[in-house]
Amino acid sequence: PRVVNLYLPMYFWLQGVRRGHQGRTLFVGFHCPQGGGKTTSTRHLKTLLAAEGVRAEAISIDDFYLTYAERRKLAEDNPENPILQVRGNPGTHDLDLAGSVLRQLREAGSVQIPRFDKALHDGQGDRLPESQWTTVSDCEVVIVEGWCLGFTAVSTPDNPHLGVVNDILRSPQWTGLHDILDCFMVFRVPDPAVVYTWREEAEARLREEGRGAMTQE
Numbered sequence: 001p002r003v004v005n006l007y008l009p010m011y012f013w014l015q016g017v018r019r020g021h022q023g024r025t026l027f028v029g030f031h032c033p034q035g036g037g038k039t040t041s042t043r044h045l046k047t048l049l050a051a052e053g054v055r056a057e058a059i060s061i062d063d064f065y066l067t068y069a070e071r072r073k074l075a076e077d078n079p080e081n082p083i084l085q086v087r088g089n090p091g092t093h094d095l096d097l098a099g100s101v102l103r104q105l106r107e108a109g110s111v112q113i114p115r116f117d118k119a120l121h122d123g124q125g126d127r128l129p130e131s132q133w134t135t136v137s138d139c140e141v142v143i144v145e146g147w148c149l150g151f152t153a154v155s156t157p158d159n160p161h162l163g164v165v166n167d168i169l170r171s172p173q174w175t176g177l178h179d180i181l182d183c184f185m186v187f188r189v190p191d192p193a194v195v196y197t198w199r200e201e202a203e204a205r206l207r208e209e210g211r212g213a214m215t216q217e
Contacts, residue, residue, distance in 0.1 A: 003044070006041070007041065007044040007045065007048065008048075010041065010045060010185060011044075011045055011048040011049070013185075014028065014045065014049075014141070014185075015049075015052075017182070017183050018054070018140070018141060021182060025105070025106060025109075025139055025140060025141070025142055026140065026141045026142070026182055026183075027102070027106065027142050027144060027180055027181045027182050028141065028142065028143045028144065028181065028182065028183055028184070028185060029144050029145075029149050029150060029178065029181040029183070029184040029185070030042065030143050030144065030145035030146075030149070030184070030185045030186075031145075031146070031147070031148075031149045031150040031184060031185070031186045031187065032145065032147060032186070032187035033147055033187065033189050034088075034147045036147075036187050036189065037187070038060070038145040038146075038147070038187075039058075039060070039145075041187075042058035042143050042145055043058070045058075045143065046058060046143075049140075049141060054140050054141060055138055055139050055140045055141070056139060056140065056141040056142070056143065057113075057136045057139045057141075057142050057143070058142075058143045058144075058145060059101075059102075059113055059136075059142060059143070059144050059145070060144075060145050060146060061093060061098065061144065061145065061146030061148070061149055062116055062118070062146065063113060063114045063115055063116045063127075064093045064094050064095070064097055064098040064101075064114060064116075065087050065092055065093055065094070065116050065125060065127065066087075066092055066093065066094050066127075067126055067127045068120065068121050068124055068125065068126035068127075070094075071087060071092055071124070074091075074092065078164070081161045081164065082161060083161045083162065083164070083165060084164065086124070087124065087125055088147075088148075089148065089165050090148055090151065090165050090168040090169055090174060091164050091165055091168045095168075095171070095173035095174060095177065096173060097114065098177055099173055099176050099177055099180075101113060101114070102142075102144070102177065102180045103180065105136065105139065105142060106180060109137055109138055109139075110135065110136070110137035110138070111135075111136060111137075112130065112133040112134065112135050112136075113133055113134045113135075113136050114127055114128070114130075114133050115127070115128045115132055115133055115134060116128065144177075144181065149177075149178075150178070150184060150186070151169055152169055153166045153167075153169040153170045154166060
C-alpha cells in the first residue's frame, strides 16, 4: 500500500529533517514528473504533519505560470519554438513572482499564494484574480513542488529549442528559488515514457469533468 511504502517513509524522513531546523520554517523542494502523484503525496504529508500539530503548506510551481495573455505573447514572439507554445517548461513561469512569494513567506511568515486554473482557455490555463488567491501564514513546513523543480542547465542542449530553457536555468531568478529550499524530495520513474501516459490521464480526467483540457496532440 502506498501509505506504508511511500507516504509514511516520506513523513518520517521529513520529521527527521525538521528536527534539525527547529525555530524556523523548513522549505522542502519536491521534484516529481508530471502526473506522478505530487499533489496526492503532499496532501497526505500535510495530513500526517497536522496530526502531530505541525502547520504545513504545499505550494506548486504551476501556480506561478505566466498569465494566459503573457504566454500568448511569448508564443507569438517565438513562433519557431514549440517549447514556448504551451505552458510547462521553465520560461513559462513568472519567476519574479515565485521568488517574491517564497521570500515573503520565509521572512514575514504570511503571504498570498497565486492560484492557476489549468482548465481555463480550453486547457491552456490562466492565473486566477488576486481575490481568489490563498493566504498562507505561520507555517512550520512549506513543500514547494514541481516537475521541473531542481533542474539545472546543461553545457550544450541536444535540442536547439531548449536553448531558451537552458538560459532560464542559469538565471539568478531560477537559482534563487532553489537557494530558498533547505532540502529536496525526488520521485524517480523507471522510464521517462510513462510521463506522457500520466500527463494524458490527468488531462482526460479534466475532459471527463467537462472542463477545459489539453488535447493529446
